[in-house]
Amino acid sequence: MFSPGLVVITGPMFSGKSTELIRRLTIAKIAKLPVQVFKPARDTRTASQICSRDGCCISAINVSGPADILELAKDARVVGIDEAHFFEESLGTIAMTLARSGKQVIIAGLNLDFQERPFACIPELLALADEIVQVHALCTACNERLATRSQRLLGGQERYQVGDTEYAPRCLHCFKPS
Ligand SMILES: [Zn+2]
Numbered sequence: 001m002f003s004p005g006l007v008v009i010t011g012p013m014f015s016g017k018s019t020e021l022i023r024r025l026t027i028a029k030i031a032k033l034p035v036q037v038f039k040p041a042r043d044t045r046t047a048s049q050i051c052s053r054d055g056c057c058i059s060a061i062n063v064s065g066p067a068d069i070l071e072l073a074k075d076a077r078v079v080g081i082d083e084a085h086f087f088e089e090s091l092g093t094i095a096m097t098l099a100r101s102g103k104q105v106i107i108a109g110l111n112l113d114f115q116e117r118p119f120a121c122i123p124e125l126l127a128l129a130d131e132i133v134q135v136h137a138l139c140t141a142c143n144e145r146l147a148t149r150s151q152r153l154l155g156g157q158e159r160y161q162v163g164d165t166e167y168a169p170r171c172l173h174c175f176k177p178s
Pocket residue numbers: 139140141142143144145170171172173174175
């Protein structure tokens with residue numbers, strides 16, 4: 001289950017990316033595999049942990065960039081990285097170095113930004129991935145179709161804007177590019 005390689009968990013906001021990441025990391029921890037978890041320092045919502053919306057949390061190290069992960073993850077067998085779309089610089093090379101040294105790297109991040117543009121390093125990671133886990137939310141406009149996009153409801157045009165109430169999950173049909 002934790003064979004060396006890259007696993008990418010992707011989808012819109014409210015699709016359970018962190019839940020899936022935490023689920024997998026918890027299984028590794030129960031099996032006593034050394035686990036190390038990282039998140040970008042830029043995501044200021046929670047200090048030193050990642051939390052799913054159903055309240056499960058796992059401790060994580062805040063890093064300012066992917067290069068920090070290489071050194072800090074050296075004793076891990078399973079490496080988790082949440083909110084990877086916040087890394088503007090390439091995470092691909094680092095992920096491959098870690099995977100080739102025998103680790104499973106599990107990365108979660110948003111597929112698209114609020115303007116429907118592929119988000120930062122995520123497209124590159126998807127291309128490099130050994131396994132892709134596409135998660136969905138339910139569209140809260142039609143309450144019918146699977147949501148694959150994140151609609152920004154409030155706020156400006158800045159690409160990086162942290163906050164839950166400013167966004168809603170939308171299907172292709174209901175999403176309105178802003
Ligand atoms: Zn819809």
